[in-house]
Each structure stands twice: as C-alpha cells, then as structure tokens.
Amino acid sequence: MFDALAEKLQETLSDVRGRGTLTEDDVNKAMREIRLALLEADVNFKVVKQFTQTVKERCLGAGVLGQLNPGQQVVKIVNEELTALMGGSSAGITFSPRPPTVVLMAGLQGSGKTTATAKLARHLKEAHGSSVAVAACDVYRPAAVEQLVKVGTQAGAAVYEQGTDKDPVDIARWALDRAKTEGKDVLIVDTSGRLHIDERLMQELKDIRKAVKPHAILLVVDAMTGQDAVNVSEQFAEAVDFDGVVMSKLDGDARGGAALSVKAVTGKPILFASVGEKLDQFEPFHPDRMAQRILGMGDVLSLIEKAEQQFDEDEAKELERKLRRDEFTLEDFLKQLRQIRKMGPLASILGMMPGFAAAQMKGVKVDEKELDRIQAIILAMTPEERRRPELIKGSRRLRIAKGSGTNVQAVNQLVKQFGQMRKLMKQIGRGKMPDLQALMRQ
Numbered sequence: 001m002f003d004a005l006a007e008k009l010q011e012t013l014s015d016v017r018g019r020g021t022l023t024e025d026d027v028n029k030a031m032r033e034i035r036l037a038l039l040e041a042d043v044n045f046k047v048v049k050q051f052t053q054t055v056k057e058r059c060l061g062a063g064v065l066g067q068l069n070p071g072q073q074v075v076k077i078v079n080e081e082l083t084a085l086m087g088g089s090s091a092g093i094t095f096s097p098r099p100p101t102v103v104l105m106a107g108l109q110g111s112g113k114t115t116a117t118a119k120l121a122r123h124l125k126e127a128h129g130s131s132v133a134v135a136a137c138d139v140y141r142p143a144a145v146e147q148l149v150k151v152g153t154q155a156g157a158a159v160y161e162q163g164t165d166k167d168p169v170d171i172a173r174w175a176l177d178r179a180k181t182e183g184k185d186v187l188i189v190d191t192s193g194r195l196h197i198d199e200r201l202m203q204e205l206k207d208i209r210k211a212v213k214p215h216a217i218l219l220v221v222d223a224m225t226g227q228d229a230v231n232v233s234e235q236f237a238e239a240v241d242f243d244g245v246v247m248s249k250l251d252g253d254a255r256g257g258a259a260l261s262v263k264a265v266t267g268k269p270i271l272f273a274s275v276g277e278k279l280d281q282f283e284p285f286h287p288d289r290m291a292q293r294i295l296g297m298g299d300v301l302s303l304i305e306k307a308e309q310q311f312d313e314d315e316a317k318e319l320e321r322k323l324r325r326d327e328f329t330l331e332d333f334l335k336q337l338r339q340i341r342k343m344g345p346l347a348s349i350l351g352m353m354p355g356f357a358a359a360q361m362k363g364v365k366v367d368e369k370e371l372d373r374i375q376a377i378i379l380a381m382t383p384e385e386r387r388r389p390e391l392i393k394g395s396r397r398l399r400i401a402k403g404s405g406t407n408v409q410a411v412n413q414l415v416k417q418f419g420q421m422r423k424l425m426k427q428i429g430r431g432k433m434p435d436l437q438a439l440m441r442q
C-alpha cells in the first residue's frame with residue numbers, strides 16, 4: 001500500500017535532506033513535488049491543497065531555512081502533518097463500563113463488512129481478552145449469514161443468527177438480550193449493505209441503532225475504490241453519524257488516496273485497517289506509524305508488536321543462547337522461518353523496517369516462492385542433516401533435491417548460505433560487528 005506515494009515522497013525528501021542550506025525556492029519546489037505525488041495517489045484535491053499550504057507555511061515560518069540541517073526539519077514537519085492528516089493519535093474502541101459493549105458495523109455491500117466483523121471480533125479477543133459475540137443482521141445479501149457463521153466461529157466468537165426470514169431489527173434486539181444473558185464483553189452487529197446508499201438502508205441502520213444503542217458505529221469502506229470510499233463516508237456521515245472508519249482492502253490499494261483523505265473530508269478517523277483476506281490481517285490504525293511507513297522511516301513499533309504475538313520470551317532466550325554458542329541448526333532456522341511467515345507476507349513485514357521500504361521500491365523484491373523452496377528443501381532433510389548440514393554431500397544432495405522438487409544447485413546454495421549466516425551470527429553473538437563485506441566475498 002502507498003507504494004508509489006512513498007517512493008515519490010522519499011525521493012523528494014531525500015533530495016531536500018541532502019542539502020546543507022535551503023532557499024524558499026527549494027521549499028516551493030519540494031511542495032510542488034509533494035502536491036503532485038499526493039494527487040497521483042488519488043488524495044482529494046482540497047486536502048492536498050490544504051496539506052501543502054500548511055507544510056509550506058510551517059517550513060517558511062519556523063525559520064527552518066536559516067537553520068542547521070534544514071532538510072531534517074522539513075522531513076519532520078511533513079511527518080507531523082501526514083500524521084495529523086490521518087487523524088493524529090490513534091483511537092480504538094472505548095469499552096462500556098457496563099458490558100456488553102455494542103459495536104454496529106455499517107457499509108456498502110462488498111465493502112468487506114462481514115469479514116471485518118469477524119476480524120474485529122478476533123482482534124478484541126486476542127488483544128483485550130474479550131468474550132465476543134457477533135450478530136448476523138445482514139439478511140439480504142445471499143449467504144451473508146452463513147459467511148458470518150463460518151468466519152465468526154473461526155475468529156472464536158459466538159455467532160448469533162436467526163436465518164434470513166426475520167426482521168434485522170428484531171434479530172439485533174434478540175442478540176443484545178442474549179449477549180447480556182451470556183455475559184459477553186462485546187457484541188458486534190453485522191448489518192445489511194446495499195450496492196448504493198439508499199433511504200431504506202439508512203432507515204434500517206437508524207432502527208437498529210435505536211434498538212441496541214451501540215457504543216460505537218464503524219463504517220467499513222473499501223480502500224480500493226479510492227475517492228468513492230471518501231464520498232460514501234461523507235454521505236454516511238450526513239445520514240447516520242458514525243464514530244470511525246474501518247479501511248478495508250488496504251493491501252490491494254497501492255495509492256492510498258482514501259486512507260489519506262477520509263479524516264480530513266469527513267472528520268471521522270480511521271480506527272482499523274484490514275490488510276488481507278485472512279482473519280489476522282487486521283490491525284488498529286496508527287496515523288503516526290503509517291506516516292513513518294510512507295516516509296520510509298519504518299514502523300518498528302508495529303513490527304515489534306507483531307513479533308511479540310508470535311514469539312514467546314522463553315523461545316527468544318533459547319534462540320539467543322543457541323546463536324551465541326553456535327548451536328543454531330537448520331531445524332531452528334525452519335522454525336524461525338515458519339514463525340516469521342506467520343506474521344504475514346514477508347513483503348509487508350519488510351515494509352515496516354526502516355530502509356527496507358525504499359530498497360523494495362528500487363526493485364528488490366521479496367520472493368515468497370523462494371521461501372517455499374527453502375522450506376521444502378529443509379523439510380526433505382533428515383533431522384541429522386538439519387543439525388549438521390556439513391553432512392550434505394554427494395548422494396544426499398541428490399536425494400534432498402528430488403525430495404523437495406528442486407535441484408542440486410538449490411540445495412548447495414542453501415547449505416552454503418546457511419553456513420555464512422551461522423558465521424555472521426557467531427560474530428554478532430560475540431558482540432562483534434559482522435564483517436559483511438568479507439562474507440559477501442565468499
């Protein structure tokens with residue numbers, strides 16, 4: 001997401017950063033480039049105008065020009081304004097002191113509402129330990145109820161449904177009673193979407209709102225529809241006041257226009273981002289981290305949070321011990337590889353690391369298939385071979401190549417690279433900075 005925009009902004013800013021002094025002309029030029037980059041990213045033009053104006057005023061007003069490292073200051077200002085543009089601080093759902101906290105999900109058909117309902121349930125369960133129920137009130141879209149039963153159950157939520165013959169308002173009321181009786185912390189109500197916003201849809205939402213008095217109404221919009229998503233949000237905001245946006249399908253949105261415009265246009269913050277079809281591809285939206293990601297400053301905090309979900313402390317210590325003592329085997333490597341891959345597609349993980357985003361844009365692509373191959377090769381080895389890769393010679397190589405559907409060269413390469421990696425780790429384990437160049441020469 002935001003690939004093209006990130007690339008352009010980073011280019012512009014690295015140009016600015018590289019200079020010892022800045023003139024007003026330099027600032028104007030940078031602003032022109034930023035304006036173009038934002039427009040190309042499909043950001044609402046009024047938002048772009050306001051944004052560049054504010055950044056420019058701050059750059060010129062803060063006496064940045066005369067200062068040491070003026071470029072750094074400009075980067076800082078752009079970062080702060082990008083963060084503010086997306087809503088400033090991150091907000092989540094405020095839990096009601098008297099459970100269940102009721103969340104109403106609204107949105108057009110196909111926006112990803114049902115998926116987001118299950119994802120939010122999973123998120124609240126994982127992050128807050130809440131017991132969650134979801135209510136199937138989308139009785140119009142074919143198979144929406146079955147879909148919620150399926151994904152809701154996968155998410156570990158109780159699914160309250162009464163088929164498609166009943167009135168959605170009655171179902172919502174019934175679900176709320178049931179959530180109270182069963183002592184749930186949270187009830188998430190999936191409502192009907194339509195292809196377009198229409199009077200009946202809005203009326204139904206209002207009726208459900210009256211019936212269950214939600215603590216939060218979330219609007220799900222499809223990031224891939226760009227400015228349409230912003231228009232939909234605006235129309236919804238006029239008809240039914242909502243609290244925040246769930247931006248879905250951000251993974252498929254290379255431009256990012258909707259995510260960057262929606263707060264400024266509607267006044268409603270993005271609370272969650274959905275970044276894939278899988279249930280765990282859903283995260284709280286942090287404007288500051290997103291701005292840093294766009295500017296190539298990395299999003300180390302999100303990365304650490306993700307890692308913490310996958311690795312437990314004991315395992316981490318054990319790993320460190322093995323690395324230090326040079327006992328790290330291909331078996332351990334396989335385990336790590338699997339855990340890292342559980343965190344999500346590698347490209348998105350690398351995108352959170354400072355510097356990597358830029359590297360990726362310069363054409364360094366992460367090849368997930370290559371990882372599949374590596375995994376297959378290690379799996380084709382015997383446990384003994386995984387512990388002592390130096391055994392892998394001659395006929396063993398051929399056997400592993402055949403077993404993994406690869407070839408002898410690929411097996412050789414993996415064994416060699418693993419040897420280099422071990423050397424590197426040994427150096428780091430001894431507290432030395434690794435001699436990368438020496439390793440590359442091998």
Ligand code: GDP
Binds near residue numbers: 144249276
């Ligand atoms: P609803 O009609 O609003 O309930 O929409 P659904 O939840 O059924 O989602 C519509 C389609 O979008 C489904 O095929 C989902 O798998 C897909 N989808 C939902 N969220 C995401 C997302 O964040 N990324 C991607 N790539 N697909 C998504």
